[in-house]
Amino acid sequence: MSDIQKFSELNLIAPIARAVAKEGYETPTPIQARCIPHLLEGRDLLGCAQTGTGKTAAFALPVLQGLEKSNANKRNIRALIMTPTRELAAQIDESFRTYGKYLSLTSTVIFGGVSQFRQEKALKRRPDILVATPGRLLDLMGQKLVNLSHLEYFILDEADRMLDMGFIHDVRRVIDVLPAKRQSLFFSATMPPAVATLAKRMLTDPVRVGVAAQATTVERIAQTLLYVDKDNKRKLLRTLLQDSTVGRALVFSRTKHGADRICKQIACKKVTAGAIHGDKSQNARTRALEDFRGGKLRVLVATDIAARGIDVDGITHVINFDLPNEPESYVHRIGRTARAGRDGTAISFCSGDELDYLRDIERIIKQKIPVDLDHDFHSEDASKGLEDGLPAENPGKRQARERVERARLRREARGDKPARRKSQRPSANAARSKGQSKGQSATAAPAKSRRRRRPARR
Ligand code: AMP
Numbered sequence: 162m163s164d165i166q167k168f169s170e171l172n173l174i175a176p177i178a179r180a181v182a183k184e185g186y187e188t189p190t191p192i193q194a195r196c197i198p199h200l201l202e203g204r205d206l207l208g209c210a211q212t213g214t215g216k217t218a219a220f221a222l223p224v225l226q227g228l229e230k231s232n233a234n235k236r237n238i239r240a241l242i243m244t245p246t247r248e249l250a251a252q253i254d255e256s257f258r259t260y261g262k263y264l265s266l267t268s269t270v271i272f273g274g275v276s277q278f279r280q281e282k283a284l285k286r287r288p289d290i291l292v293a294t295p296g297r298l299l300d301l302m303g304q305k306l307v308n309l310s311h312l313e314y315f316i317l318d319e320a321d322r323m324l325d326m327g328f329i330h331d332v333r334r335v336i337d338v339l340p341a342k343r344q345s346l347f348f349s350a351t352m353p354p355a356v357a358t359l360a361k362r363m364l365t366d367p368v369r370v371g372v373a374a375q376a377t378t379v380e381r382i383a384q385t386l387l388y389v390d391k392d393n394k395r396k397l398l399r400t401l402l403q404d405s406t407v408g409r410a411l412v413f414s415r416t417k418h419g420a421d422r423i424c425k426q427i428a429c430k431k432v433t434a435g436a437i438h439g440d441k442s443q444n445a446r447t448r449a450l451e452d453f454r455g456g457k458l459r460v461l462v463a464t465d466i467a468a469r470g471i472d473v474d475g476i477t478h479v480i481n482f483d484l485p486n487e488p489e490s491y492v493h494r495i496g497r498t499a500r501a502g503r504d505g506t507a508i509s510f511c512s513g514d515e516l517d518y519l520r521d522i523e524r525i526i527k528q529k530i531p532v533d534l535d536h537d538f539h540s541e542d543a544s545k546g547l548e549d550g551l552p553a554e555n556p557g558k559r560q561a562r563e564r565v566e567r568a569r570l571r572r573e574a575r576g577d578k579p580a581r582r583k584s585q586r587p588s589a590n591a592a593r594s595k596g597q598s599k600g601q602s603a604t605a606a607p608a609k610s611r612r613r614r615r616p617a618r619r
Contacts, residue, residue, distance in 0.1 A: 165194040172201060174226055176263035181222070184259065190215030195370045197223050203344055205367040207360050211350040212249070212319075212472065213496040214371075217256045220346050224314050225261045227344070228289055237311035240290045243335065244318040245326050247272035247294060247443060248450060252472045253318070254292040266290060271307075273297040274443040281306055295323070295331035302338070309335075312343050317363065320349035320356050321489070326466065329359065336363055351489055381499040382479075384507045386519070386530040388543040391512040394482055395426050397538040401480065401508065402432050402460065408477040409453070411497050412462045414438075415483035415556070423482055424462045434460040437467045465490045471497055481509035486557050488521040513543040513553035 165171060168181055168189055189197065192214045196206060200223035210216045224240050231239075242257075244250050254270035261268065268290035269283040277297070284291075284306050291298075291307070301307045315336075317323070323332050347360045347367070360367070389397050401407060412427075414420040417438040424436040435449035435458045446467065453461040454473045463471070465485060476498045485491050491509075498505025509530060511519050523529055532544075546553055554562075 165189060165198070171197050171222075173197075173222060174229065176229075177222055177226055177260060180260050180262050181218070183262075186218070190219070192216055192371055193219045193222070196220065196368075199368040199370075200224070200344075200346070201226060203227075205344060205364040206346045207364060207367040207369045208346065208348045209350070209352055209369075209371045210348060211493065211496050213499070216318075216348060217253055217472075218260060220316050220348070221253070221257050221260050224290075224316070225257065225264060225266060227314065228266055229264050231313065234311040234313070235289075236287045238288060238291045238307065238309060239311060240314040240316070241298075241309060241312055241335075241339075242290070242292045242316040242318060243295060243298065243323075243332065244292065245294065245322045245328060246466065247274060248446070248467070248471060249319065250292045250294050251447070254290075257290050257292070261290075268292065271297045271301060272443075273300075277301065295328045295335065299331055299334060302335075309339055312340055314344050314346070315339055315363075316346040316348070317359075318348050320347060320359060321351045321353060324353065324355055324359075325487070329355065332359065333362075350493065382495050382505045382507050384495065384509070384530045385533045386509050386511055387533050387536055387538075388540050389510050389512060389536075389538045390540045390543055391514065391548065393538040393540070394510050394512065395423070397510060397536065398423070398480065398482060399427055399432075400537060401478075402427060406477070408459075409456075409473070409475050410460045410478040410480055411468065411471070411473075411476050411494075412460055412480045412482050413468065413485070413494050414462055414464060415485065417464055419483065420462045420464050424460075427460065427462075432460055433458045434462060436462045438464040439466055441467075465494065468494070468497065473497070477505060479505070479507045481507070483556075484509060484511055484515045484518040484522065486518055488518070488525045491522045492526065511543060513540075513546050513548040514555050514559070516546045516553075517555045 166188060168178060168186065171189060171194075173181070192208065192210045196208060196219040200206060200220065208216065208219070210219075220242075228239055242253055244253060250270050250272045254268055257268040267286065267288040269280070269286075269288040270292040271277075271280040271284070272294040273296045277300070280297070280301070284301070298307065302309070317332065320332075323329055345364050345367075347364055349356050349360070352360075387397065398412065402410065412423060414423055417440045420436045420438045424434045428434045435452055437446050437449045441449070449458065449461060450471065450473070452458040462482075465487075479495050479498045481491070481494060485494065495505075495507035498507060519530075533539075542548065542550065
């Protein structure tokens with residue numbers, strides 16, 4: 162079935178084929194060629210695919226066709242697509258509208274972070290297709306504003322991200338109330354055991370597509386690694402953005418605060434920049450995304466969660482200002498470029514404290530990222546894991562240590578004696594078990610000592 166070369170071989174009905182042609186799609190992407198025939202036959206599907214592969218059309222086209230052909234249950238929600246983020250939900254809804262523009266089907270999208278008023282009104286118009294994030298969906302189901310008893314298609318998108326974001330329980334609650342007779346599609350970029358268990362529970366005799374492509378890096382992306390001292394990252398970014406080949410750049414920051422700061426630091430006449438992260442209102446996020454999509458912003462600075470599923474055509478560069486602490490995020494991040502058959506560039510900054518993250522990333526992409534030594538801010542220290550000539554501590558560990566230290570100072574300020582004793586005890590234990598000398602700091606190994614204490618409680 163994967164030999165399919167043209168949309169005309171997919172047996173799509175004329176109005177859908179017309180919409181696809183209008184979008185300028187000539188050849189189905191591999192995931193489309195492999196999924197669509199099975200889905201048109203009514204099979205359940207387990208798809209291992211990232212965004213950027215054409216996954217949305219792979220499920221939207223056959224679902225639209227199935228809905229158009231089926232006469233039962235009209236004026237009810239017949240297809241539900243559940244996805245982790247608001248941006249992705251809005252994009253999927255948009256895709257359904259685009260591919261279904263010559264059909265009489267209707268679609269609506271619901272997500273949290275905005276008033277439910279308009280969504281309520283849209284639901285009252287009884288759409289055929291509902292795209293939703295889990296929290297708002299459960300909310301509106303609880304208010305009896307969403308009735309899923311006539312559902313024919315259920316699509317769970319980005320299941321691994323649902324797990325990462327703590328939505329898996331909500332997802333199970335939704336699945337539990339769906340009609341047993343339905344066609345189910347399950348998509349995930351990676352398949353950790355908890356995700357595989359959920360898939361097993363949700364699907365009946367599924368076709369498996371693209372499973373071999375677990376977390377591999379998109380091949381058309383030119384990746385480079387730049388060693389740089391932390392303090393020079395901002396200057397390096399500014400220099401890179403002066404290059405006119407950087408048409409539209411998505412810059413990733415590990416923290417929300419960092420995203421705002423980077424945005425302020427780089428914004429100038431030549432570099433129009435906006436930030437998108439979880440602390441921004443939904444309206445601000447939508448506006449920034451629209452401005453980026455429309456070309457008003459040349460640079461969008463984002464955190465991982467906010468950028469999940471960003472589908473903006475023509476992103477020429479993804480720049481990792483910070484390396485992600487979850488290696489899978491690297492694959493998701495760089496997949497924002499080189500979409501729809503184009504090439505793309507991913508540039509990653511690596512300071513001395515990020516070498517652990519780099520190792521994890523290279524392990525999962527199964528390759529070394531080529532290093533560019535020929536830039537103005539190259540740092541040999543960073544490449545050796547040093548910062549100011551001293552061994553650098555990775556940000557995760559540093560934050561954990563700082564949290565413990567802050568908590569200790571707060572307790573001391575309150576004069577909270579029992580709590581202080583508690584914090585001293587494990588250090589003393591750790592020191593004893595490690596044979597540390599008395600002179601060593603009692604706060605030197607708080608994280609380890611906490612771990613050590615747990616088995617003793619059993
Ligand atoms: P997705 O993985 O669904 O987020 O799609 C990524 C991008 O590929 C979107 O911008 C789609 O418009 C585009 N796209 C999807 N299918 C095709 C196709 N067969 N040919 C060209 N572009 C496509």
